[in-house]
Amino acid sequence: MLHKTLKPFPDYFLWGASTSAYQVEGAALEDGKGPSCQDVKDIPEGTADLSVSVDHYHRYKEDIALMAEMGFKSYRFSISWTRILPEGTGEVNPKGIAFYNDLIDECLKYGIEPIVTMFHFDMPAALDKRGSWSVRESIDWFAEFAAVLFKHFGDRVKYWLTINEQNMLTLVGPVIGTMYIPQETDNLTKEIYQQNHHQLVAQAKAMQICHEMLPEAKIGPAPNISLVYAASSKPEDVLASQNYNAIRNWLYLDAAVYGIYNNLVWAYLEELDAVPEISQEDWDIMRAAKPDFIGFNYYNTATVAASDGTESLDPAADQQTSRGESGFYRGTDNPHLPKTEFGWEIDPIGFRATMRELYSRYRLPLLVTENGLGAYDSLEEDGKIHDQYRIHYLQDHIAQIQEAITDGVEMLGYNPWSAIDLISTHEGIKKRYGFIYVDRSDDELKTLKRYRKDSFFWYKKVIAANGADLTD
Numbered sequence: 001m002l003h004k005t006l007k008p009f010p011d012y013f014l015w016g017a018s019t020s021a022y023q024v025e026g027a028a029l030e031d032g033k034g035p036s037c038q039d040v041k042d043i044p045e046g047t048a049d050l051s052v053s054v055d056h057y058h059r060y061k062e063d064i065a066l067m068a069e070m071g072f073k074s075y076r077f078s079i080s081w082t083r084i085l086p087e088g089t090g091e092v093n094p095k096g097i098a099f100y101n102d103l104i105d106e107c108l109k110y111g112i113e114p115i116v117t118m119f120h121f122d123m124p125a126a127l128d129k130r131g132s133w134s135v136r137e138s139i140d141w142f143a144e145f146a147a148v149l150f151k152h153f154g155d156r157v158k159y160w161l162t163i164n165e166q167n168m169l170t171l172v173g174p175v176i177g178t179m180y181i182p183q184e185t186d187n188l189t190k191e192i193y194q195q196n197h198h199q200l201v202a203q204a205k206a207m208q209i210c211h212e213m214l215p216e217a218k219i220g221p222a223p224n225i226s227l228v229y230a231a232s233s234k235p236e237d238v239l240a241s242q243n244y245n246a247i248r249n250w251l252y253l254d255a256a257v258y259g260i261y262n263n264l265v266w267a268y269l270e271e272l273d274a275v276p277e278i279s280q281e282d283w284d285i286m287r288a289a290k291p292d293f294i295g296f297n298y299y300n301t302a303t304v305a306a307s308d309g310t311e312s313l314d315p316a317a318d319q320q321t322s323r324g325e326s327g328f329y330r331g332t333d334n335p336h337l338p339k340t341e342f343g344w345e346i347d348p349i350g351f352r353a354t355m356r357e358l359y360s361r362y363r364l365p366l367l368v369t370e371n372g373l374g375a376y377d378s379l380e381e382d383g384k385i386h387d388q389y390r391i392h393y394l395q396d397h398i399a400q401i402q403e404a405i406t407d408g409v410e411m412l413g414y415n416p417w418s419a420i421d422l423i424s425t426h427e428g429i430k431k432r433y434g435f436i437y438v439d440r441s442d443d444e445l446k447t448l449k450r451y452r453k454d455s456f457f458w459y460k461k462v463i464a465a466n467g468a469d470l471t472d
C-alpha cells in the first residue's frame with residue numbers, strides 16, 4: 001500500500017532506548033548482589049567479562065542526564081533478579097531496592113517513563129543450582145520476584161515487560177549464555193520446551209499478579225519477533241515459512257495473548273516427542289492472563305525454504321542468523337537484503353510487515369523494545385564518533401513505523417538498542433549499538449568516559465520533532 005499522506009506519530013509516543021542490567025551495570029557482586037548465570041558463565045574468547053560492563057551502576061546519573069539531553073520520553077532497563085533477591089528467592093537485598101528506587105526516581109526527575117524488564121537473560125545462579133526453569137517451582141520463584149518488584153516499584157513504574165526474548169532463550173540459549181542444561185537428559189528438545197512451558201506459565205502468573213496489585217499498570221511480553229519469509233513462491237517453501245513463523249514467533253504470542261499453544265508448534269513438538277507436561281492448573285493460569293500490549297524486539301526478518309531432510313541446527317546460529325531443522329524448514333540468506341558488519345541482514349520494510357502481522361493477529365498496541373545496528377565505531381581524536389551508518393539504519397526503520405501507523409497499527413513507542421554502548425550477548429563491546437559511546441574495549445577498561453555519537457545529536461532532533469523530521 002502506497003500511502004498518499006502519512007499519519008503523524010501520536011503525542012504520547014514513547015521515544016527512548018533500551019539496555020539490560022547485566023550488559024550495562026557492572027558491580028556484578030557489589031552491595032549484596034548475588035551471582036547470576038551471566039556472572040558464572042564462560043566468557044567467549046576475545047570479549048569483555050561482565051564484572052564492570054560499562055559501570056552504569058555507578059554512573060547512572062550521568063547516563064540518565066545524557067538520555068534526558070536527547071529528550072528521551074522513556075528508558076527501558078531491566079532489573080537484575082539477584083540484586084533484589086541474591087539467592088533468587090527469600091531474603092530481599094535492601095541495597096538492590098535502593099539502587100532501582102534511585103534509578104527510577106532519576107528517570108522521573110526528567111520526565112522519562114521507566115519501562116522495566118523483569119527478566120533479561122540473567123537467571124540467579126542459586127536457582128540454576130536448584131534446576132532453573134526445568135522445575136515447576138520456577139513458576140513460583142518468578143511469581144515471588146514479580147510481587148517484590150510490584151510492591152517496591154509499582155507506585156512509579158507503569159510499564160512492565162515480563163521475559164526478554166523468551167523465544168531466543170529457547171532457540172539459541174547456549175549461544176547467548178543463558179541455557180541451563182541438566183546433566184541427564186535423553187531428549188534435549190523436550191527438556192528445552194519444558195523449560196519454555198514453565199516460563200509461559202510464570203509469565204502468565206506475573207501478568208495476573210500485576211493486574212491484581214497494580215490495576216493502573218500495563219504489562220506485556222517482549223519476544224524477538226521477525227517475520228519469516230518464504231524463499232520463493234514454491235508452495236513447499238510457503239509451508240516451511242509457516243512452520244518457522246509458528247516455532248519462532250507465534251508460539252510465544254499465542255500463549256501470552258490467548259493462553260493457547262499454536263497448533264503447528266504442537267504438531268512439531270509431537271513429531272519430536274517433545275510435548276511438555278502441562279497441568280490443568282497451567283492451562284487455567286495461561287487462559288486467565290492477558291497482556292495490555294505487545295513489546296517486541298526487531299532486528300531483521302528471516303527467510304526459509306522447504307527442508308530437504310539434511311538440515312541440523314547450527315550450534316553457532318544466534319538470534320538473527322539462519323538455521324534449519326530437518327523436516328521443518330531450511331534457513332537461507334535473502335538475496336535482496338544487505339548485511340551488517342556482524343552478518344545480520346537489514347530489512348526495514350520487513351519491520352513494517354512484522355508490525356502489520358503482529359497487529360492483525362493480536363489487536364494489541366505494540367511497543368518496540370529493541371531495534372538497532374551493531375557496528376564497529378571509532379572514537380576520533382576530536383572526541384567525535386561519526387556513526388552515519390547507524391543513523392541510516394534508524395532513519396529507515398523509524399520511517400517504517402510511520403508507514404505502519406498509517407496502515408492502522410497502534411504503536412506505543414520506540415526504544416531501540418541501545419541507549420549507551422554495552423556488552424553484546426556474545427560478541428563483546430566491539431559490537432556497539434549505543435547513542436552514547438563508552439571508552440573501553442573488550443580487554444581494557446580505559447577511562448569509561450562517555451561521548452556523544454553523531455547519532456546522539458540526530459536522535460535528539462528526531463525526538464524534538466516527534467518523528468516529523470528524520471533528516472540528518
Ligand code: BG6
Pocket residue numbers: 020023164165168224297318319370374417423424425426427431
Ligand atoms: C537481543 C537482546 O537479542 O539483541 C539483547 O535482547 C542483545 O540483550 C541484542 O544485546 C543484540 O544482540 P547481540 O547479540 O548483538 O548483543
